[in-house]
Amino acid sequence: MLRFFVGNGTADNPNAGILLGNGHSYTTYGGACTTGACDGGNGGLIGNGGDGFAGGNGGAAGWFGSGGNGGAATTAGGTGGRGGSGGLFVGDGGQGGSGGTGGGTGGDGGNASVLSFFGTGGLGGVGGVGIDGSPAGKSGFNGTPAGPNGPSLARPARIALDLFLNGGALLGLQSGYVAMFARDGELVHSTTAGYADIATQTPMRLDTQFRIASMTKPITAVAAMILVEEGRLGLDDPVSRYIPAAADLRVATSQTALPDGTIPSVPLDEPLTVRDLLKFASGIGGNAATSDLDRIWAANNLYAGSGSLATRVDRILTAPLYEQPGDVWRYGWSADVLARVVEVAAGEAFGDFVTGRIIDPLGMTSTEFLTAESPRDRLATVYTQNSAGRLVAVERPSGDSLGWTPGGSGLVSTAGDYLRFALMLWNDGTYQDTQILKPETVALMTQPAVQSGVLIDEGIEGLGWGLGMAVVVDGDATATFDRTGDYWWSGFYGTTFFVSPTTGLVGVVLSQNQPGPYSPTPYVVYIAQALAFFGL
Template sequence: MTLRPAKKEDYMETVTPESVGLNSTQLERIGQHLDDRYVSPGKIPGYQVLVARDNQLCYHRTSGLRDLERQTPLTDDTVFRIYSMTKPVTSLALMTLYEKGKFALEDPVHRFIPQWRDMRVWKAGAWPLFDTVPCARPMTVRDLLTHTSGLTYDFLRASNIDRAYRKQGVARPEPGYTLEDMVNQLAALPLEFSPGEKWNYSVATDVLGYLVEVISGKPFDRFLQDTIFEPLGMGDTGFIIRQDQEARFASCYQRNTSKALELTDDGQASAYRDRSFHSGGGLVSTTADYFRFCQMLANGGTLDGERIIGSRTLEFMTANHLPGAVDMSEFAVGSFSETAYEGVGFGLGFATKVDPIANGYPASEGSFYWGGLASTLFWVDPVEDLIVIFMTQLIPSSTFNFRGQLESLVYGALE
């Protein structure tokens, strides 16, 4: 199959909101809100938002700029850094191998990464002098999928372990750096806690990408192309920006101390043009492409006759796997992730809504979702048969509560 960018008709409005039980006047509040509160005051450069119900797109809006310095308008085919919205893609890719009997969730990770057999847990000290103790039990593949592995992120700045990650450059995409380099670095560093004891956002999904390589025998990027992107026609999704995509690649920004937008990565001179680190959290994509992925999820693992994963496996992945079915507020540590913790559980690569009342926002129980560092987000609501995708390029995603605001606006439009 030849990869192609998703066509405009794949994501432009195709049905009226009323025909799928949504109020068009209420939906128009989404664009008004985002334009008035974020684009006009210069809080974000621009955005795209998409709402679909019953597998039919009923609301789509593109507004603002993709490049402030060049004053380039954001267009329907703009390419975005989706960062951790890669994680559900990576987790699903690995679980296609689970469906083939290639591994079990309780398999120890050292079965596939032998140098991790003697991983230890931090007790005291700072890099490079640590006092450690043995793990209470071996780390499993389930621990990686659920972020209960004991790994961490360098940017969390919450412990001596994430400081060691910064010192060692763990999971930093320097030229020539690979997934194998990362797992070798991690073999020499202690865990934050013994596997299974807590939830902590981490490089675990990057490790899943390495497991895909080891188990499948294919490079991670090639496996994603063959297993997900080509069957779904996601021709604009990958780890690098091709030459034919450069003109459409958005620039990325952060707010400085004066609350003005500051360029962090120029879309026309980006490091994404040549990267060797194909991480579990580093894809670029378009709204149209990610809509194809979400449609497949909403359809129980299939789209346009292409079965990507079994419906029962997907249902299993999006259930709450936290011990005792607790929510994240009872089990998570760390200073950051792509979700609020109250009323939210975690499955195999997805957050899942377990209590909308405790969460404070009205997406249905069983809705599953995630987001990305540059404030992108999606969710799928199987109860209401809803898909929502939001794209912008503002780091970090904790700057504004786009998810909560969009939940209020979208569910307010349900008839």
């Protein structure tokens, strides 16, 4: 059912989900097309059309997106495929495919919509070369562009984004949203929608605080890289240098327990390193509960019970690792173990180091680790859907870590504060006049250290992992209009940030909804992220 609404097209089902996703581009025969001309899949309402193959037409975009390119003819004298039409409101038409050798006619370029605020018609395909004295084929017609006197792109894109977020709040998908975007270092749009607290009718404000959950992880990574720059920590240092319990780690050879209840395991091939923790290729698990090994990790739950960061990390490191460290990306508690490494290497509490070296220097005055004493007057209430689909307040959010400072969660922040952090990364380690990292360090963090497998279990394609955040390795495969080289991450309660070096766009979108059996995945924040690429 989810694939019906959200998702990229595939070779077997080339059309994208009706709401969000790119149509499939055929580059060879397979799936639903095994012979003849293969038409590219159509994009969702927000999505690009896929490219055709062997003279197939390019897929059409939805409301926002570009049409796919027509496929070049592969038969003698064959006609190239027609370019797909651009989005109804924003987007370019696709290029026509070239005609086949022997005088084939080039395909027509796709048109931009007559309603489009912005868009260029696709170029017509080149006619095929003549053979045996025959003339070359005619080139296809260029697609028509959007009207030259239409309104500017920026204002309609912002209106569409605001309407979309307000619609999400009115429909009860989440209680509300705050979003802020910068282009080339300058704030270009900020918006709020819905309520921070429904019962008191407190509206979302730009200074509303949110539990940002896993958006804490990139901050933890930056903390570690500060120490690397200062020579107090090495990327290839063994973790056991800072956490003695890591010296005794073993690696499971099966996730199924033996009759005596133990997991079969072998010693480490190589020591677990700081780099492995940053890559999330450490073999460290989380709180999944499917296999016997999962249940051992879940029983040692980092976020359950009491104790300091040191006590909790020592506890989880008694379980066997899932695989030998180094190559396989696994979403677990790597960032929390990294936080303990930072704590030891820095010689001060992790929370104090993060506050003193990142939060305070960047002027993130509304960002802190949540404690029992933290003021709550600006903190958004966490909601979840009940069986009737209605939003109900969550009394004890599952990710709260009162009294200790994990590296994988725990911070509360505002859209404006986190935008400062994201702009620091975009600007090669410096925000305004404050340098947090060197440019070469940011470049290292935002290059893919793991090339594939990131979030693949959730049906998300095109992502690798740098040192502390996701990196787009194939922009055509993602469903949110990320460009190759963009980097981003999200949080458990429906928060996300992204940095797009190629476009200069940096954004933060925040909501506050705890996943549950009746709560949908917070696709609204990702769709808002996609919308932001159209003209903000």
